[in-house]
Amino acid sequence: MTNTWLPLSVLLSSLLPGLIIFLLAEEQRRTRTLLNLLAAVTKLVLTGVMAWGVFQGRQYETRLPFLPKADLVLRADSFSLLFITLSAVLWFVTTIYAVGYLEGTDHRSRFFGFFSLCVASTMGIALAGNLLTFFLFYEMLTLSTYPLVIHRGTPEALRAGNVYLRYTLSGATLLLAGVVLLYSLAGAVEFTERGALGAVAAHRTELIAAFVLLMGGLGVKTALVPLHGWLPVAMVAPAPVSALLHAVAVVKAGAFGITRVIYDVYGVYLVHDLGVMQPLAIVAAVTILFGSVRALQQGDLKKRLAYSTVSQVAYIVLGVSIFGTASTIGGLVHLVHQGVMKITLFFCAGNYAEELHVHRVSELRGVGRRMPLTTAAFTVGALGMIGIPPVAGFISKWYLGIGALEAHQPWLVVVLLTSSLLNAGYFLPIVYSAWFQAPREAWKPSPGRWEIGLLLLLPTVATAVLSLAAGLFAGAELSPLGWTRLLTEREFRP
């Protein structure tokens, strides 16, 4: 039995509130916040229902006529649910955070309106049932995140916005070219487990060309080297935006797209057969190392985190571009793990900036005494990024390492472990100086009972706890790992 309204309502649950919020006056703070939270909770519930249904084997599909021979398809399969659940949960916490973060600033209606649109696009990307739908929402994401990046309106922000648009729109051109090429070859390609291009597998050249175009287009948002230039620049955005950009929306949309193309458009066996996996793995490996080295050289906390994202998202690409179950599990589960850990780190960076006006790594000395919970959350995130158990990042790294060896590519293990060392090199000094060094001058005491407003503190702590739980209880059936294992088994079933 197929349910046709649920995927659409998941999409609308953030699209409609977004449109309504645009109409609200700036002063209607309560209404706006209520609407935001209501939408976020609704989406969580709908996602939960859908996840349970998919777990039980039910079908969810909305199909709207769009172009001749190409419908607009929204379908929930286990892979989309992985991404949707991540987005829904993180959207919920980020909304709370953003309400606290932007308290008393201008243009909040505009901000939250585009914020909701951005999440709606992410939902669309996750639910897209074919390449065309995917492309549509992918571009909608670009356009809805641009106003968020330039939200502050400073010259620097506007410049960053320009860079962002140039990169993403150029990427879109390539993506469109790839989609059209595939369309001409095989019609509207529906995402199918184990690939949908089996019938045209003989057209090797065209398939490879389309693959390269698609990867080029998606690689921009994924921030693969050398297409990563926009990401560190886009750091001027407000903290909740950076958090969402880095954890769920933009870079993840790219990584999600790459995964979709490899597994559900081409099919992992075909991609392997075409010989395009190894080059992608090499690009990912270069990105991992380059991002880590560049992160080492940043003195600005958010910039360091940005380069860390460049490196960490490439882990996902690396995982899906090594042929084998273990690496696939590692890559996909890192999609979730990296999201939760990175959002924690960005929340922390936002907290430091908001409460103490600290932006640079060298200014963090002794911050642990003033903001212990935030710093504890930061520590969890940082340890997770390095891959120290029991934080979630460890699980990803474990599977990626095993997968690299399974595919007889020991050099990738060397890349992974070198990157871990580099990660330690740029995260541990921060953790050290925050906890163990004395502050240069006494911090100004907190005006409230807590180290920072609860609206900022609770999301930070919650995501840190999630990062810990996802790693510590990875063996559970409903953990990100459990879900990914289920999903990967289906992809690799011959």
Add this chain to the structure above:
Amino acid sequence: MRADEWASLAVIGTLLVPCVLTGMVMLPLTRRVGMALAPWAALPALGLGLGTGATVHWKSVLLGMQLYAPDEVTRTYLLFTGVLWLFSGLFARGYLREDAHLASFWGFFLATLTGNVGAVLARDVASFYLFFAMMTFCAYGLVVHERTEAAARAGRVYIVMALLGEVLLLAAFFLLVGTRVNLSFDDVPRVVAESSHRDVICVLILVGFGVKVGAILLHMWLPLAHPVAPAPGSAVLSGTIIKVGVLGWLRFLPLGHASLPTLGTVCVAAGLTAAFYGVAVGLTQREAKTVLAYSSISQMGFLTLAVGLALGAPEAAPVLIGAVLVYAVHHALAKGLLFLGTGLLPATGRRGWRGVLVLVGLTWCALEIAGAPLTSGALAKLSLKSAEAAAHASEALPTLLSLAAVGSTLIMARFLECTVPKAPEQGKAGAGGMLLSWGLLLAVDTVLLFWPPVGRDELPHLLAPKYMVSAAWPVLVGGLVAAVVWRSRRWRTWRVPVLPAGDVLWPLMRVLWPGWRLLTTGADREEEEQAETAARLQGGFARFRKASLDEVENAEARLSRLSHVGLALLLFLGVFILLLVR
């Protein structure tokens, strides 16, 4: 509840108690209670070491966590780990009474304890790694506890070496578990023995855990970290934490399942080198705790040697493992007592009955380390020698070991020389608690000589005249040499050359440090003092660094401009296609 439920509860409790107490110490609300209970946190572990538990298996935790099996290794490790942590904790209560960072100490103490006990209990690869990492990283808090520049430097060396070790171990674990994802310890030795990567795995395991053990050339962190940590911290670091490295060897090497003569010989050679090298460098040190750290390096050399023999002679592996355990128990308690003693003596002073008691105790422990007759050291060396005989080791080995024992005696004499004269004449009030816990630990140590957890078969030999003589002569020779040197110094002032603690680390740093600065250029950082050579070398790097850095920055800036985005895309496509056609 049924008996086996109680047994599993006992296993869970050993981890849960220190874990919950860590949480209590971290939260301001429960901090006082937590810190009052903290010294007792190791009691469940000790209890489990004395009794028996039941294997616990949680499928949902990590990658399927398995804890505890009632084998000899686990029980012995639990026993001495529990004892040393318990008494170090009780000692710390008095030692750190006026410390400024008390909560921080207890937090890290408890967390490290959790990791240490967990590493002993773990029965699968992933859980072992979890607890091992937890122990390693939390012990960092003990190392840097004093918040001094020396502590920070020691902490840096400690953490960098620990990370290198962890990375090597991860590589070994990846090779080991393969697509099974996780592996129970019941299968590990067999899988390693049958693996096509057997030798690589073994080398990675040896080096990875070698960092923790303080094996030769991986030992640099030990003499830096031990002296800066507070006395109870050093005691557990040198007593139990470095033993977990040996535990790693016992758990992961295919001892008894495969014969690796070459690797075994390398280990034997490395162990012997460490035994003598530790003494040689240790004798040049002036700080009592540094001398002890070098003694630990030397003593761990004996364990490396035993493990090496077991690698080469699978048939003798069980005996050798038994000897390793006897040695581990002996060294853990004796070295723990010595480290705690360095903290105790300034408090009791060296005059008065308390001072004399401590001095007698310290001398007794020093004799134990030296392996004097009728001490736990003699028992440990005896087990080692008879195990070697079972492994058909070289004829020269017993002689070399006796020579090394001369070295141990010398280094212990050096330790006493560094400790006793520096202690104040009169002690301070309120050292009673410390003295009591130290005395109790000494009593436990002595009791364990008559009632050892392992190696009971060798006990009667301890009284045999032949062994008495072979144990006595190195100590006598060492003592004699020490006395002559000490006397001669009275009328002729000559000095021992001083080597910086960490010895080979410093030449190494001259190469590594500029490299690191190069890598991290751009991040603003504190201006630190630099060695002159480092500065000169760095000057050489400076131009290259600037050139390369400017290039990267420029390239990224160019990329951000419109016309170059397209170029980047082209470049990406070009590289991709190039890789494709390759």
